[in-house]
Structure formats: C-alpha cells, structure tokens
Amino acid sequence: MAVNFSFATAGQIIFGNHSLEKVSNLVAGFGKKVVLVTGKNSSRAKELMAKFSPGTDTVIFNVPGEPTTGLIEGGVQLARQHASDVIVGFGGGSVIDSAKAIAAMATNKGELFDYLEVIGQGKPLTEKPLPCIAIPTTAGTGAEVTKNSVIKSPENNVKVSLRSNYMYPDIAVVDPVLTWSMPPALTASTGVDALTHLLETFVSNQANPFIDMLCREGLTRISRSLRKAYKDGSDKEAREDMAMASLLGGMALANVKLGAVHGFAGPMGGMFPIPHGAVCACLMSAVIEENIQALRENKLDSSKFDELAKILTGNEKAMSNDAAIWAAELVAELQIPSLSEFGLTKEDFPVLVEKAKVASSMKGNPVELTDEQLFRILERSL
Numbered sequence: 001m002a003v004n005f006s007f008a009t010a011g012q013i014i015f016g017n018h019s020l021e022k023v024s025n026l027v028a029g030f031g032k033k034v035v036l037v038t039g040k041n042s043s044r045a046k047e048l049m050a051k052f053s054p055g056t057d058t059v060i061f062n063v064p065g066e067p068t069t070g071l072i073e074g075g076v077q078l079a080r081q082h083a084s085d086v087i088v089g090f091g092g093g094s095v096i097d098s099a100k101a102i103a104a105m106a107t108n109k110g111e112l113f114d115y116l117e118v119i120g121q122g123k124p125l126t127e128k129p130l131p132c133i134a135i136p137t138t139a140g141t142g143a144e145v146t147k148n149s150v151i152k153s154p155e156n157n158v159k160v161s162l163r164s165n166y167m168y169p170d171i172a173v174v175d176p177v178l179t180w181s182m183p184p185a186l187t188a189s190t191g192v193d194a195l196t197h198l199l200e201t202f203v204s205n206q207a208n209p210f211i212d213m214l215c216r217e218g219l220t221r222i223s224r225s226l227r228k229a230y231k232d233g234s235d236k237e238a239r240e241d242m243a244m245a246s247l248l249g250g251m252a253l254a255n256v257k258l259g260a261v262h263g264f265a266g267p268m269g270g271m272f273p274i275p276h277g278a279v280c281a282c283l284m285s286a287v288i289e290e291n292i293q294a295l296r297e298n299k300l301d302s303s304k305f306d307e308l309a310k311i312l313t314g315n316e317k318a319m320s321n322d323a324a325i326w327a328a329e330l331v332a333e334l335q336i337p338s339l340s341e342f343g344l345t346k347e348d349f350p351v352l353v354e355k356a357k358v359a360s361s362m363k364g365n366p367v368e369l370t371d372e373q374l375f376r377i378l379e380r381s382l
Contacts, residue, residue: 142250257364
C-alpha cells in the first residue's frame with residue numbers, strides 16, 4: 001500500500017544536557033520585551049532571567065496550577081500591555097500550554113471562547129502568534145512540540161483545547177538537566193503521561209510508519225528508564241531517556257489523535273482535582289484490555305498490541321494482553337493513587353462516558369467503543 005502522511009513540529013528543537021545556556025541568545029533574536037511564563041515558584045525563572053542580554057525588559061507571569069480560561073485571559077492582557085516581542089514558557093506542561101495560549105491569543109482578536117474546542121466556537125486562529133520559546137522542566141507532556149494548549153473551564157467542569165497549526169513553539173529547548181530535581185511522585189505521573197502519549201499514538205487509527213518509528217523509540221526508552229528515574233532521580237541516562245521519550249510522544253500526538261485514555265482524561269480532569277498523569281495511569285491497563293477485546297470481537301487487526309507488548313516487556317514471545325499486565329504492574333510499582341482516592345465514584349460514570357464520547361482524543365482510538373465498554377473501563381480503573 002502507498003504511504004501517505006503529513007508531519008509538523010516545533011520550528012527548531014534543541015536537545016541536550018545544559019542546552020539551557022543557549023536560551024539567552026535565542027531570546028535576544030526575537031527582541032527585548034519578554035513575558036516569562038513559569039510555575040508558582042519563580043526562583044529558577046529568575047535565575048534564567050538574570051542570564052538574558054542587558055536591556056531585556058522581562059515580566060514574569062506565574063501559572064500556579066493547571067491553566068484555566070481566566071488565567072489565560074490574564075496572561076494575554078499582560079502580554080498585550082507589555083507589547084511583548086516573545087513569550088518564553090519555562091516549566092511543566094501547564095506552564096508551556098499557558099505560554100502557547102498566551103502567545104496565540106495576544107495577536108488574535110476576540111475572546112478565548114471564540115477559539116476553544118467543544119465548549120467554544122472552535123474558530124481557527126487567523127493571525128500568527130507571538131514568537132514562543134518552550135523550555136520543559138518535566139518529562140511527560142511533550143507540550144514543547146505540540147500545537148494545542150489544554151485549558152480548564154471551571155464554568156463547564158471540563159478541560160478542552162485551544163488548537164492550531166500556528167501554535168507550535170518557534171523553538172523547543174529540551175535540557176534533561178532541568179528534570180534532575182523532579183521528585184519521585186512527579187517523575188512517575190509525568191512519565192506515565194509520556195508513556196500514554198506514545199502508546200495511544202502507536203495504536204491509533206491514524207498512525208503511520210513515521211509516527212510508528214517515533215513511538216517505537218520512545219516506548220523503548222520509557223520501558224527501560226521510567227522505573228530507574230523514579231527510583232533514582234540522579235540517574236542521568238534514565239533522565240535523558242525520559243526527556244527524549246517525552247519529546248517523541250509530543251511529536252507523535254501533535255500529528256495523530258490519541259485514544260480512550262485521553263478521551264476520558266479531559267472530562268475527568270475537569271470534574272475532579274486529579275493530576276493528568278494519574279488519570280492516564282489508572283485508565284491505561286483497562287483501556288488496553290478493552291481495545292484488544294473490541295478489536296477481536298470486530299475481527300479487526302490487533303497485531304499492533306502484540307508489538308506493543310514485545311517492546312514494553314522486552315520479551316519477543318509476549319502477546320497483546322501482556323501489555324496490559326505490564327502497564328498495571330508499572331502503575332502499582334510507581335505507587336500512583338487510584339481514581340477513587342480523588343473522589344471519583346460509580347455515580348459519576350454516566351456523565352464521564354457522555355463527555356468522553358465527544359472528546360477529540362476519542363476519535364483516534366483504534367476501534368469505536370460502545371457505552372458498555374466505556375463503562376467497563378471506568379469500573380476496572382476505579
């Protein structure tokens with residue numbers, strides 16, 4: 001069969017230990033007026049800011065948690081008032097998503113809800129965003145190379161995306177050294193997020209040979225290094241593997257749809273204070289099992305799951321169901337809390353299923369799942 005696909009990513013990717021040292025010159029290439037988007041602790045951002053060229057006019061915008069519609073609107077207002085030349089996102093996925101959204105909305109007219117998926121009008125961006133430099137300090141989301149920002153709407157109790165081909169960062173600087181200080185719990189949840197990105201895009205109904213190549217490399221690195229990075233944060237090789245896997249996962253998900261794990265993750269994260277990585281961890285094994293069963297029932301090809309199992313386990317004799325077993329054992333070893341510990345109950349299942357069915361990510365699931373199958377996933381994951 002002929003191969004047809006398209007692929008897009010950040011304008012430039014700079015990867016390697018201590019690559020943060022290059023950021024000052026990169027910023028200077030865009031101008032003097034900078035909005036530096038960072039997390040609730042600004043200490044490392046201030047250290048980075050101190051390295052900027054003399055005369056650089058920088059303001060810091062803090063993102064204390066997952067971005068909300070109100071927070072993004074505040075960042076946009078700051079960027080416009082500052083007449084910013086460039087937006088720099090320096091932090092985890094929430095920070096980088098915020099930076100991308102602020103850069104996009106700073107140049108586009110109207111309200112944020114005009115452009116949001118699902119709960120908004122979903123209008124396309126018409127103006128190119130402000131230049132954006134993305135610098136991840138965690139290894140999981142791959143947000144530095146994606147074209148969307150995940151934003152929570154408190155009014156609607158859901159997470160949705162602002163998405164556009166314009167939103168790829170101009171430059172992604174991936175420095176594994178920045179992840180060395182991540183505590184074990186954060187290493188675990190972000191690492192599973194990266195794993196799920198690679199896993200779901202690998203078996204996606206939109207996958208192609210180029211995406212498969214990225215996923216195989218990323219899955220191999222995670223399978224050998226996530227446990228190591230969790231147990232020993234100073235393991236430099238493991239940290240480099242995880243940073244690379246996160247990057248590859250981001251590149252993959254930016255170009256093909258994900259699946260049922262992320263289909264549930266948006267509404268679940270909007271309704272409950274559950275870290276995104278924990279949602280992915282709790283759902284992953286059950287989604288794998290249900291997808292394999294559904295493919296077989298519909299007499300569809302499930303060989304991708306056989307290959308997935310071989311990559312994850314390192315066993316050439318492994319079969320598809322071994323992938324679900326491996327995933328469950330990993331989550332147990334990483335001591336990730338269950339969904340019920342965050343307040344989720346069976347009474348919430350009907351709303352979650354209805355919201356998940358219309359989620360953008362669900363369109364990439366390898367097979368269409370019935371309501372019964374979706375309910376079963378939640379029951380197994382609780």
